[in-house]
Amino acid sequence: MDNITIINYQPEFREDFKNLNIAWIQKFFKVEPSDLVQLEKPKEHILDKGGWILLAQLNGEIVGTAALVKDSDTFFELVKMAVDERYQGKQIGKKLALAAIDKARELGATQLFLESNRKLTPALNLYKSVGFREVKLMESPYQRADIQMLMDL
Numbered sequence: 001m002d003n004i005t006i007i008n009y010q011p012e013f014r015e016d017f018k019n020l021n022i023a024w025i026q027k028f029f030k031v032e033p034s035d036l037v038q039l040e041k042p043k044e045h046i047l048d049k050g051g052w053i054l055l056a057q058l059n060g061e062i063v064g065t066a067a068l069v070k071d072s073d074t075f076f077e078l079v080k081m082a083v084d085e086r087y088q089g090k091q092i093g094k095k096l097a098l099a100a101i102d103k104a105r106e107l108g109a110t111q112l113f114l115e116s117n118r119k120l121t122p123a124l125n126l127y128k129s130v131g132f133r134e135v136k137l138m139e140s141p142y143q144r145a146d147i148q149m150l151m152d153l
Helices: 009-027 033-040 092-104 121-129
Strands: 004-008 050-058 061-070 075-083 112-116 133-136 147-152
Touching: 004 092, 004 121, 009 033, 009 050, 009 061, 050 092, 061 092, 061 133, 075 092, 092 112, 092 121, 112 121, 121 147
Parallel strands: 075 112
Antiparallel strands: 004 050, 050 061, 061 075, 112 147, 133 147
């Protein structure tokens, strides 16, 4: 998908960011309060705290999202990674993941963390393919999280 462009979040894409993420979460799980905090107010809960949001755009349409939450100066979390179901399997997720990794490095991160669920096999395979490794499961704000992964940058 050479015509996919990775762009930075703008306020006019807030509903796209929210709707793409809610769609995949509802398909496999249930939307949790921790999801809504970031999805309803991404500026306050991601951007204003030093994080970043990337979007995949195809012909003017937002078809994917990924966000970085800053936990410390050198430790970021990859969150809210979603690709429109119509475009899955076309390497958009990989483009987003690689762009997020590059952005995390640019922001000074030395480690990137994520939480997921073992039934999301394609996502886990993607994460492994770009350099994440499974780590011991710690407490999570998400009931659905049953795997945590880390990448040294």
